[in-house]
């Protein structure tokens with residue numbers, strides 16, 4: 001064993017990053033949202049970085065894992081899972097039941113652990129790559145493409161948060177004209193040529209009108225609509241019928257495998273999900289029933305980059321499409337997504353990314369999209385460097401917060417504008 005590859009220290013830094021007032025079916029993004037930055041330092045003096053969710057329930061699991069990792073080889077990625085099972089225990093926030101109102105499907109103790117492990121796995125891969133002089137994609141078997149395509153992630157949004165937060169110049173987007181203006185800017189500044197609208201915010205007819213307006217503005221270009229399970233089977237079929245000629249896919253129109261299977265049986269529009277297939281346990285039923293035609297993988301909750309590749313193999317076997325889901329994230333995760341996406345032959349669609357909405361980052365050089373694509377880095381590791389000053393400043397914000405921003409709560413943020421707001425029950429329409 002090369003002792004240079006042993007882990008000497010693991011540093012965890014929770015931060016709060018600015019987030020615009022993006023609307024979804026549960027409410028609106030808070031002005032600041034938590035992320036956790038993981039640093040793994042080897043005995044050879046190399047530091048690898050990773051990123052994952054930063055809410056308290058993730059931090060609670062990350063701390064014992066960080067302690068237990070010290071002294072182990074940075075290359076022992078498979079061992080991470082057993083170690084996490086051993087030391088992380090159950091989180092108070094995970095109860096193995098369906099988080100029906102959630103935006104990312106079931107919330108189980110196992111899935112929470114995988115989300116934490118993913119931040120460590122990416123940090124270990126970065127450290128290993130830097131130690132060996134190899135890019136992360138090479139550690140995953142090598143890239144099969146030089147550029148990875150992303151899609152514009154359109155949101156209904158307000159011009160500003162009602163209670164402060166950082167300002168941006170995107171303005172409000174609350175109707176078809178606003179959505180089209182947003183899409184035009186995404187196309188102009190980033191070169192995106194496929195567009196996903198986060199739906200479930202307004203009545204379905206209003207969202208149908210927005211997609212129609214996009215189709216008119218960008219004829220023949222791929223369009224997607226994602227209401228995060230807010231619709232009944234009937235409403236889903238109503239929308240699918242009206243948009244069947246322009247949708248690339250409809251994403252999580254209804255909540256859960258059973259309803260998705262019933263929607264799929266009634267329409268020829270492909271259904272995608274990042275809600276009803278988010279764990280291996282959910283795969284057999286969903287695939288057997290034809291409930292989804294595209295799985296949107298997210299390396300955070302699937303347990304890292306190797307597990308994402310395992311999922312890709314399963315999808316390939318069953319003839320189910322694959323792409324990538326995104327939640328609010330920074331440049332470390334975008335680098336990780338790009339490396340793994342570069343290695344998956346059956347990545348059939350442009351990936352999601354919230355990145356353009358994030359004005360703050362902890363890396364020294366922001367990623368730059370060209371023609372809606374990122375070039376896959378061949379530099380050792382992830383190919384990004386930590387900006388320690390920025391990290392310290394964003395950590396200071398986390399320390400100074402009275403606790404309200406440390407847990408993502410879109411319904412609480414909505415109550416600043418609408419005091420009576422409660423997370424809507426589903427189906428909402």
Ligand SMILES: O=C([O-])C(=O)C[C@H](O)[C@@H](O)C(=O)[O-]
Pocket residue numbers: 022023024103104198226228274325326327328
């Ligand atoms: O594709 C999705 O379902 C998401 O990206 C879930 C996210 O939480 C999104 O709805 C958001 O950021 O509001």
Ligand SMILES: [Mg+2]
Pocket residue numbers: 226228251252273274275325
């Ligand atoms: Mg989705």
